[in-house]
Amino acid sequence: MAQLLNGESIQSIDGKARIFVCMGGGCVSSGAEEILKLLTQKIRRLETAVELEILGEQVNFDSDSAHPSGCDGFCDQGPLIRIDPPGLIYTRVTPEDVDQIVEMTVKQGQVIEELCYHDPEGKVYELDEELPFYCNQKKLALASCGRINPESFSDYRRLGGYQALEKVLTEMSPEDVWREIRVSGLRGRGGAGFPTGLKWKHCYEQQADQKYIIANCDEGDPGAFMDRNLMEGDPYRIIEGMIIGAYATGASQGYVYIRIEYPLAIKRVKKTIAKLREKGYLGKNILDSGFAFDLSIRRGAGAFVCGEETALIHSVEGRRGMPRPRPPYPTVSGLWGKPTVINNVETFANIPTIISRGADWFASIGPKTSPGTKVFALAGDVVNTGLVEIPMGITLKEVVEEIGGGVAGGKKLKAVQTGGPAGGCIPAEELDIKIDFDSLAVKGSIMGSGGMIVLDEDTCMVDLAKYFIQFSRDESCGKCTPCREGNTRLLEILERITRGAGKENDIYLLRRLAEVQQQTSLCGLGKSAPNPVLSTLDYFEDEYKKHIFDRECPAGACRYLVTYEIDEEACIGCGACKRVCPVDCISGASRKPHLIDQETCIKCGQCYEVCNFAAVRR
């Protein structure tokens, strides 16, 4: 049974049904741990196995059927419970629901409609394959995330795990492996999109007494949680990909570099490594093939720039994480001067599937130049926030509207930000563009590692650009002048624009400075840091002009540029605004229109929030 490696949907791991409680970050923060505890207690008490039908599917439960899983992706609707088979999804489960789930669904096969997902029109969805959030996705890297107990080696094994590694070790030479990956067209999922097979080939061709392979799980992009969930939800797959990579390149030592902010991912990888050593998949003579490879963990210490490969290498060496000029590339001279391959976690997650299904199959998914799928962390002002994996080549619109369910709160979509601080904003009218490495770049954004933030009409684009530049300014390592000074000056200009002190030629200055910084910075961080400024200038220059020339913030987000006024017609004099005002600047008799004293007003916006009659205008 090699379902997992075939990229097909999983039905049953061992012929028995499983009740998974999602333990992704989102579900845990809304109380999933308590639910798992209660459910496990109840299910353990099942004395005999139950065999029944749920939604037309034969299902068996026994006292061992409750399991934790990694992130299932539908974070907005958490805590989630999934019953596989038939793929029944319960949303927003509370500890009080557990009794009913066991009594009705597990013991009688009945679906509890109230716990199923209801779309905004009230339509009920029982199965994942019908749910718009799931059915428009294509899961390869995430195939078993949320559908497997991430700490169970035997579950991953039963689904076909480590068959790809066995195939590689018994039937393929290292050259065969990197050729296969090259033919598949897989490009690095960390953001830059360098062909993985080519990177492996370069490392393979180096003569050296020692080579290294590193998994980059230093997911520093604000607004991104793909690597975290992959590591937490399916660590065995990633490590399998890594061992295959080590074999293909000739590396005998590997490092998993994980952010220290991800303690659960670190714990899982530790357990995974220990288990694999015990089972003979890591060590001096892996599966009696003579191939030796072992892994260690290095925890990041909170430096965004360490996502850059030469900076990451310095960090592993115990130094300040500052990049150095390339060439030489790490595949020639990397960790301690030895040939080193660094790949993103999601890249490794694709490897076992490519080996099992073949390069041609993988290459047939999506556009020729960017085959496969991409995982995105969908967040911001969108209804269905969560973790999604889509085939390359579908449009941004499909992701936001069909999978994401559109903008939250009935507001208007303004733009979609991809690629984090290195990326850009795609405005609402351009959402028909296809998602692949090249199309996004044409529109001034980048694929990036997979952050996708949906922005509604209340987002000020100047403020957003300022936010990202502030981030890049803080994260600049300070080694090269264009990035160190450039970000500081860009921020100064943006600061004054959002404070209502913008100068006439600021737009010109921003562009000029941004372009110089792009061309002259040492590493990817500095080169790409101005992207948010340039892309918002390209699409939303009018908004900048409003700030500079009219001293207005159309989105009402820049505090210094907003004035709050009370509409005399609409105000009924209820006094709600007067009571919340922290500086007592609102006056007016009861049942008479109120007035805000603009001199004293600190623009906190509390009156605006509290007014039930839309009488406070900004």
Next chain:
Amino acid sequence: MNRDYSLSSEIVQSLQDFSEKNRPESYLIPALQMVQESYGFLSREHLDEVALLLRVPYAKVTGVASFYHFFNFKPSGENEIVICTGTACHVRGAGAVLDRFLEELQVKLEQPTEDGRFSVTDARCVGACAQAPVVIIGEKVYSKVTPDDVPEILSEYGFEADS
């Protein structure tokens, strides 16, 4: 949390183990992480001891420690309130939540309250973007926090506003 700032014998032992490994200087970051995790911050004495035990120059130790955000050089409050300011949290209003915490506790960022019970700090994305804005206190994660939730969250930790 241990409030005695000299390194415990266990940590000293681990540092000695590091120093005997191949390329001991590459264990500098793990060593500093270990100290920070047990004491909540790195004191001058800590840095000195790490330098001595790993046989790495003091200047290099401080250079590395000051480069990474994870390390801090002042003790934080007993309850450290971490406000995520990642992109999703930012666009969903984390700034206002952060301001409200500072206002309620009447402190500045990363400056503990006078009784040392609370401190407020901002964090890079914690990867819980679907729950934005997110606040973390100890192991507890608060999701979709609004400024109005702040007094209630603080009261869970026994904080009462004066007014």
